[in-house]
Amino acid sequence: MPRSSRIKTPLILVNFKTYLEGTGENAVRLTKKAERVSSETGISIAVAPQLTDIRMIADQVEIPVYAQHVDAVDAGAFTGHVLAEAVKEAGAVGTLINHSERRLKLSEIDEVVRKTRSIGLLSVVCTNTAAVSAASAALDPDMVAIEPPELIGTGIAVSKARPEIVTDTVSLIKKIAPQVVVLCGAGITLGEDVKAALRLGTEGVLLASGVVKAKDQRKALMDIATAAVQK
Amino acid sequence: MPRSSRIKTPLILVNFKTYLEGTGENAVRLTKKAERVSSETGISIAVAPQLTDIRMIADQVEIPVYAQHVDAVDAGAFTGHVLAEAVKEAGAVGTLINHSERRLKLSEIDEVVRKTRSIGLLSVVCTNTAAVSAASAALDPDMVAIEPPELIGTGIAVSKARPEIVTDTVSLIKKIAPQVVVLCGAGITLGEDVKAALRLGTEGVLLASGVVKAKDQRKALMDIATAAVQK
Amino acid sequence: MPRSSRIKTPLILVNFKTYLEGTGENAVRLTKKAERVSSETGISIAVAPQLTDIRMIADQVEIPVYAQHVDAVDAGAFTGHVLAEAVKEAGAVGTLINHSERRLKLSEIDEVVRKTRSIGLLSVVCTNTAAVSAASAALDPDMVAIEPPELIGTGIAVSKARPEIVTDTVSLIKKIAPQVVVLCGAGITLGEDVKAALRLGTEGVLLASGVVKAKDQRKALMDIATAAVQK
Amino acid sequence: MPRSSRIKTPLILVNFKTYLEGTGENAVRLTKKAERVSSETGISIAVAPQLTDIRMIADQVEIPVYAQHVDAVDAGAFTGHVLAEAVKEAGAVGTLINHSERRLKLSEIDEVVRKTRSIGLLSVVCTNTAAVSAASAALDPDMVAIEPPELIGTGIAVSKARPEIVTDTVSLIKKIAPQVVVLCGAGITLGEDVKAALRLGTEGVLLASGVVKAKDQRKALMDIATAAVQK
Secondary structure, three states: OOHHHHOOOOEEEEEOOEOHHHOOHHHHHHHHHHHHHHHHHOOEEEEEOOHHHHHHHHOOOOOOEEEOOOOOOOOEOOOOOOOHHHHHHOOOOEEEEOOOOOOOEHHHHHHHHHHHHHHOOEEEEEEOOHHHHHHHHOOOOOEEEEOOHHHOOOOOOHHHHOHHHHHHHHHHHHHHOOOOEEEEEOOOOOHHHHHHHHHOOOOEEEEOHHHHOOOOHHHHHHHHHHHHHHO | OOHHHHOOOOEEEEEOOEOHHHOOHHHHHHHHHHHHHHHHHOOEEEEEOOHHHHHHHHOOOOOOEEEOOOOOOOOEOOOOOOOHHHHHHOOOOEEEEOOOOOOOEHHHHHHHHHHHHHHOOEEEEEEOOHHHHHHHHOOOOOEEEEOOHHHOOOOOOHHHHOHHHHHHHHHHHHHHOOOOEEEEEOOOOOHHHHHHHHHOOOOEEEEOHHHHOOOOHHHHHHHHHHHHHHO | OOHHHHOOOOEEEEEOOEOHHHOOHHHHHHHHHHHHHHHHHOOEEEEEOOHHHHHHHHOOOOOOEEEOOOOOOOOEOOOOOOOHHHHHHOOOOEEEEOOOOOOOEHHHHHHHHHHHHHHOOEEEEEEOOHHHHHHHHOOOOOEEEEOOHHHOOOOOOHHHHOHHHHHHHHHHHHHHOOOOEEEEEOOOOOHHHHHHHHHOOOOEEEEOHHHHOOOOHHHHHHHHHHHHHOO | OOHHHHOOOOEEEEEOOEOHHHOOHHHHHHHHHHHHHHHHHOOEEEEEOOHHHHHHHHOOOOOOEEEOOOOOOOOEOOOOOOOHHHHHHOOOOEEEEOOOOOOOEHHHHHHHHHHHHHHOOEEEEEEOOHHHHHHHHOOOOOEEEEOOHHHOOOOOOHHHHOHHHHHHHHHHHHHHOOOOEEEEEOOOOOHHHHHHHHHOOOOEEEEOHHHHOOOOHHHHHHHHHHHHHHO
């Protein structure tokens, strides 16, 4: 059974970043809203809270929890680092890797992808160009999320403003490593952004402020999930 | 009341690093041993577990919990970073900064020291030379921990092998910022290493493998705490 | 004879950054203009060109040439690094360290300051706050240049917009390491900015775009040098 | 005409690192030995000296000169950075990228490869595993040099100790980007190491201490070049 069969698509992956609206008890509340919307719509919604909140959240919900980052280190003398094993033990099922706000060296991405695979964590490598997406796919992660950094946080959706970077990514990845699930992100806020993303050949979206900073988080989640249903 | 009155000395600060013996449920068990030894001896023992374990540990013990690292960022769009506020919300009372396995830029140390002070977290800046200790003291943290990296993990105690680096640190810091509490670390394993450290003018020790990787963690903690009592 | 007697003050130190107007043959032409203005006014003007241009420039002028950065490494297996010895051999008399566009870890600044001292290169540690200036002075470099990054390249002179950060720096450094020469930078463009800087207790200025990107580089240099004379 | 037609193979690329035997006047002497051996054997030998030496060397020899590193920055306010344009202006025809002693973020490698291509510099991306080689090839550089870091500087040649990592690299790259020239490095010291490398499908070698630190640099170069002739 292929690894990617563990990933239910379309996938809505919500990155809490270090927003206070997604920290501590706020993170728990937001995750519970996501869980209800997921249950009501049947669409897979996953969350990526801060490291300090992973265990508390994973203990209280059924939906998948991802780390925002793990370091390319093994157990040992690595003060202040984030061990993939620790993230898994705390309840995460996967991790973002190389987010534009936490870029890694190429050799580190390779190490982390192999490490997560060996311990059974799902890997989502974030990328900024079609060429970087192709390069990342060559490392055989579970997912690649293309996110042009200049659109992150703008509310201008990559799937509408830069469709060609998404379709180039999809087509390059399908050539190099067709088993890799492609997500897209940056500026995704509305249901129609999600529909556009899925029409371009992706199997889900990575988003953050569009949900976390929304006045009505539940409504934002419902709008997005409903759009994914209607694809 | 001076900030440092919040710090009960002599202080034994145990860094769990990313050792598996100090991860997850193992981290809870080790912390409970530390709590019992602290209670039996009256000596202050604090622990610095991994980020994912801070909340679970702080929920179950009374002794102080420190983070191993926080990033020089504020709440916002900083995926994969460690917010000082998040660490505090999870139950930490302080944080290590600039450990030799997680060195920071000078401007970041300044930012993190100011940030922790402003939100009420204790700061422990780790240093590698007497000059770096003096420089760190000029940033006015709560504590400075001098740890020559070449001795870390060796079992050869800095307080016995390099006493002059400790006394130079103490004397430079007392000139620049006498309110700063000085700890020392690297190779500290035995009660006699702790006694030597306190005789050199420090007010505590930072240690890791000597306790975390000990065959009998409780015995190692008791040996160290007893030595601190008998000073 | 104190080290700082090798530094003729007031000092005008012009950082060429990676501006094309300060690269290759343009760098030679700009340095020759600086040399003429220095000779005509009697004011010490030094330049900090890119690494690839140091030797060509040092071969053709008498005024002091600084590197913009050197790495904290010794001779050996360090591909792509900048050796202090190599910079000196190419003709530099000193180096900037920790510029806001090339921040270093605290332990690296300590290493580079000691390394430059041991091989006879002058060290200029760049800083962003009064506390960081004090910390840097504790490492005993030859000079500290305080430059609030938010003013760099703005044309709004630190010496007029943020005089308190300059006077705080001067007073903290005089307490910790009175032999250290204090420069200030960020936004310095006009002669009056230089006069203000010297009145605040500094012994020179670090500047870049105000000269390198000036329509008339000679005129900009002459304006600044004349102001330093008239102090 | 394909880009790679500018690269005469087999190519012997000698990295001077920050070895004193390859710094300043020593670098010029070593380069002249390489030029003579290249001329006598007809084998292409290129050198990668330190940044401060590029211009002096390029001015005196005909063989190709590479930089050891350039930064992912454009002309502008980037103190202490290495501009691809500056390296080219100084006489380099190409640059190493991502050497194991100077690892870059994946997004930086992408930027630098595109930048060098746009200004006509040859790019050699160094890699540590077959997967990283495949990823790098997806960025379409001119060359990829596979170098397992654990063998660098050992004198144990990758082409003999780890032939499978070389053949895996060659076969993955030929699938993803067949126009990319594959080199290998790490531990290459003897003529037979070079022969083994070429037999495995590479078109040249990257080496350093085997030549730079050799008692008789000319003899080492001649041994290597002769082996390449006899392939």
